[in-house]
Amino acid sequence: MVVVAVGLALAAIVEQAVMPPSPRHPVADRRPVHAGRSHTSRPVVSRPSSSRAPVSPAVQLSRQVETVALAERSRVARRDYGVGTLSAPIVRLSRMDRARTWAFGTETIPPPRGKTVMPESSLYVAQRTRAGWQVALAGTPRFTTLLRKAPASVVPAAERPVLEKFSAAADAPLDTGLMLPWGVGQSWTLLATDDGVSGFDGGDGRVLAPGDGRIYRLCSSAAGHGLVLLIHPNGLATQYYQLSDVTKVRDGAFVKRGDYLGRTGTEQPCGGGEAPQRMVRFAIGDATGPMRLDHFQLGGWTVRETAAATFAERAGVRVDAGNPLLNFGAVPASPAPSPSKSPSPGRTPKPGSPSVRVPNVPLPGGSPDAGV
Known part of the structure; x- marks a missing residue:
């Protein structure tokens, strides 16, 4: 018995020396040691691809609109802004159908900070296919x-004709049939700005629709500042920038001549920062962009834009930039040559030039105005 007991004790000692101790954790909890890493290195945890959140159709659309806008409009934007590098476009989705296969909205390429110019912008329509938007x-x-092809929930039937005319880029009529964008009988100051754009400010600052049309917001801020596009029945469009307190009517709504659009301001929410002077920046054009204002007729005046100055003429009377301009309403002016879409190079406006005072000019339907 002594021999057996001693034998068993020796066997236990040999087994303990040869066999490794049992692990504290199951084998399944062990993590492999990667090549080039020490035992104390933090292991790399691979995440399954299914954990990534899918990109929504709206985000995919926004990225595609940015790509297309920069591909098709960057050359013009760089020329107008005088820069070589552009910021990503501001994409605004106005409508999308329930199936998320059709969309309509606007895009705007922001001007660089410090540039007080009319932003390069456009409307878009999009369809989602297997290949993407x-x-x-x-x-x-x-x-x-x-x-x-778009469904009525995205492009209502009432909007299609004017949008088609706007996109057709037909020659714009010189006699626009539009008034100046403020109250009839009021005089606002004409301000020289960038090519193809005029500035106006005066009175109570209320900017009004110069004619009937469909309204679209191209970009805006939470505070109600923005850029507004108004497309008129003949396809001609007017743009308004540096607006504050922009009207809250829905995009595509029909507005009438004299309806409120916003107020003159200094904020430029589409880029450029704050402007040094309160005004509404006003332009006329089509889907390809603003045209030179030269020879367009507005509010009873013929606007002139030369390399030296911007001014307005009526019946031999000339009003230069920096002087008050009376809004006669939507009345025809004298015939003039066709306008050009090419900007006037090397323009050097002369604000504050002498103007001719208009004495006792009768307003439409009534009394003369002595305060021009």
């Missing part, structure tokens, strides 16, 4: 094609 900007044949 197909985006078309206004002014292209593809825009009209998609416009006609």
Whole structure:
């Protein structure tokens, strides 16, 4: 018995020396040691691809609109802004159908900070296919094609005719049939700005629709500042920038001549920062952008834009930039040559030039105004 007990004790000692101690954790909890790492290195935890949140159709659309806008509009934007590098466009989604396969909205390429210019902007319509979003900007044949195919929930039937005319880039009529964008009988100061754009400010600062049309916001801030596009029945469009307290009517709504659009301001929410002077920046054009204002007729005046100055003429009377301009309403002016879409190079406006005072000019339907 002594021999057996001693044998068992020796066997236990040998087994303890040869066999490793049992692990504290299951084998399944062990993590492999990667090549080039010490035992104390933090292991790399691989996450399954399914954990990544899918990109929504709206985000995919926004990225595609940015790509198309920069591809098609960057050359013009760089020229107008005088820069080589552009910021990503501001994309605004106005409508999308329930299936998320059709969309309509606006895009704006922001001007650099410190640039007080009218932003390069456009409307777009898009269709989602297996290949992704197909985006078309206004002014292209593809825009009209998609416009006609889009469901009424995205492009209502009442808007299609004016959007098609806007995108067709037809020659704009010189006699616009529009008044100046403020109250009839009021005199506002004409301000020289960048090519193809005039500035106006005066009175109570209320900017009014110069004619009937469909309204679209191109970009805006939470405070109600923004850039507004008004497309008139003949396809001609007017733009308004540096607006504050912008009207809250829905995009695509029909507004009438004299309806409130906003107020003159200094904020430029589409880029550029704060402007040094309160005004509304006003332009006329089509889907390809603003045109030179030279020879357009507004509010009873013919606007002139030369390399040296911007001014308005009526019946032999000339009003230069920096002087008050009376709004006669939507009345025809004298015939003039066709306008050009090419900007006037080397323009050096002369604000504050002498103007001719208009004595006792009768207003439409009534009494003369002595305060011009």
